[in-house]
Amino acid sequence: MPAQSDERPNPDSLLAVISKEEAEKRRGNLKIFLGMCPGVGKTFTMLQAARVEQANGRDVVIGYVETHGRKETEALVEGLAKIPRRLVEYRGLRLEEMDLDALLERRPHLAVVDELAHSNAPGSRHPKRYQDVEELLEAGIDVFTTLNVQHIESRTDTVQQITGAPVQETVPDRFVDLAEIEVIDLSAEDLLKRLSEGKVYIPDRARAAALHFFREGNLRALREIVLRLAAEKAGKDVHEYMQLMHVLGPWKTGHRLMVAVSASPFSEPLIRWTRRLADSLGCPWVAAYVESIHPLSTEEEARLGHHLDLVRRLGGEVATATDDDLVCGLVRVARQHNVTQIVFGKPGGRGLLNRLRSHSLLDRLARESGEIDLHIVRVEGEAKPARSPNRWHLVESPGSSYGVTAAVVFGLSFLNLALHHWLGSRSIGLIYLLAIVLLALFVGRGPVLFAAFLSAVLWDFFFLSPRFTLGVFGFDNGIMVGTYLVVALVLGQFIARARAQEKAERRREQRVTALYLLTQELSSATVMDDIVSRVVEHVGRTFHAEVAFFLANPMEKGLYSVPHWASSFRVSEREVAVARWAFENVRPSGRFTDNLPLSQGHYIPLVSSGNAVGVLGVRFLEEKTLTFDQKTLLQACANQIALVVDRQNLCEVAEHSRLAAESERLSQTLLNSISHEMRTPLAVITAAVSSLPAESRRKLGSEEVYLEEIASASTRMNRLVENLLDMARLSSGHFKLKKEWCDGKDLVNATLRDTEKELKGREVEVRVSSDLPLVRIDFPLVQQALTNLLLNAAMHTPPATPVALTVEEDRSRQEMVVRVSDRGPGLGPDGGSHLFDKFYRGSGAPPGGTGLGLSIVKGVVEAHGGRVEAANRPGGGAVFSLFFPLERVPEAAASTKG
8 A cells, every 4th residue: 555645635625624624613513313204203302312412411492393292292392491483474374483583592502493494484584494593503503403305405306206295395415414414214114103003193194194105115215215315424424534634545434436537438338337336336436537737639628528527417426636647646536535446447459558558557556546446347349449549749749840840950950060160079969958958948749859869860960970970880979879869858858748737737727716716706796786797707708708697587497588688698599598408407508518519609507506596608709619628617617606696596585585574564563553543533433423312313304314424434444444453463473362162153143244234235145054063263353254255245246246155064174164155257367366465456356445355364264273265166256265173062062052
């Protein structure tokens, strides 16, 4: 095994690991209790661990825990400090969320936060709970949380394919990578047993779950995904530790393959062979390309780019290194990535030189790889051996360089002929040698070697005795010419190699400088327009190209059909389609790719956390081909741009949520204030009109009609104020229902009395089931909701249009169903998708009203744990259905009804 001092770690990888370690020291620690699906015991185990931490003297607080009514879980909650949940009102529905601000103010040592993938209610500071957890971690608070594997972003598609169930809530893989993982493992048989015993869902839901998501095959597949993910996470942790501590691997804790990739046409089948082997072993794999100091030809660059793209498509990781020694570069990459097996192509070259070189490579690789195993593979279809590359690169320089070299050597020979009278032959040899050194600074390796041989011949012919004859005569002349040739060749080779290294370093410096300048420019950009403008300017200047910047459309979950206004590349509809393909498939497309290569532009998806946030389109003004260096730099720029765009999107979402929450708060304050201010004068007017004695009314005569108008307007105004007050109460989230056992018939009769005047002239069909049980509701609130429905039917239908009111019991769902139907124009083309929004009024609504009636209906019903549905009625009209859950009637209430 080679000395460890020769194996230096990759500085970029080491810096990344150290930066991560430093960041983790400042952050709180995150521990995820990971399970394959609901019911495996994640919350139970998390609470057990939290109680152990509390017993060890740590301050433990529950930020949010969902016990789902399980007694064993509720028992573990007892004795742990809790932060009261924050109430959020959304479309009349009161939602409970974790109070992040209160938790940050409390600053415990450890916060317990259940259901990491949960989506917060609109108006919250962060749209996702994992972002709340991220803020807790940034504040230095440790967090325990739970997560099911289907919510991890990279596993979502696989789980959906296995179970057939769509996954709406996801957590980025980068967030999971930061955490300590504890797998809560349970066999499929044990979980199904728990399901049948009612420990996961209630019996009705348990039976449905067993027939769909909780099938034994699904559970076995999900369990395998969880265990594999945990193993991969452990492998990454080991890899980072080895890099940080400069431990030279491999540590054979699991299989990890690496295939050597080059511009050879036989690399492609070698890549596919490695992929098949990795699948059979169930392990990750890496493709390593060692970049030498010598540039590739156009054909080789295109072939290499195709190979690396193939690696990414097949799910492999690409690792590159720079080294003129192939074996050293491969071994270094293998040790940095903790590779256990290297896949290398079996040499197939002919000729003695190729065989000796191939054997030398294999021998050195076998010797220097140490504990790493080797697979020497002869790829299928290799009928003819690959042509050996020109190792000496004699033809890398143009023919003009050889012409210039010959002219310099002949010109120097004529000068030496003139000086020969004063200089000896040995001095002239030194002049030739000086010329070789100077030529090596300006021409390539081939012309330098040509100059060495040509100058040796001319020196022998013109200046060594016997002169004007070819051939080395005498031992002294032989030693002198031989030494000259060796020194000239070594010096020329060394200087040419140094120039090649200088060019390679200059190329790398240009890449690093371009990335640094891009990062510096984007760091000070605060709005999306500024970010796009700087990207277009920087990329256009760096690549001498026109740039089109497409942003993702969050509303349609696609790409905007036109590029950003700051773009300098004016694209056609065809180019937009190419950019959309790159966005949807998350793969480069357009020119210089295998996907739609006839396009004018080269399109790169901007990917952050596994999701495309936009597309960068580049049309090169001069380049006929895209070199490997340019492609690598462009991809690196795209990765950096994607991170900045994603960060800006998150900032805009957070700001929008903050403004929405503030707007909601102000509207509720104004609504509450106005409602109370209006109620007092209305009460005075109503009382004054109603208290007028009959004698005074008779004296008014025909003017008594004005009193009736005042009374009617007061009643209408009072109802409006009642709606405003009810909406304010529902939106505040601080009111409590005053439930009591009621008879559905009493509810209907009271509502019809209140709406008798508004429904006058209409046929009202009432059907109430005779065996309707008692229902436990807040009678005044539900009556108000039902009144609003009847008034809504009266307002939005022509006069004399019949209205139907039915109340019945749905025994299968244990619900009381109240329906109000009419024969009016119906809900419109949009199906009434905004009917229950506050202050929403349809385009054809008659004048009057505030658009709060249906919103109050929804809020009241959902506050009772029910739901509201609206649909078009067969034959014309609309039907509104209210569903109230039925509770078990106590004996006292039942006897009262009897």
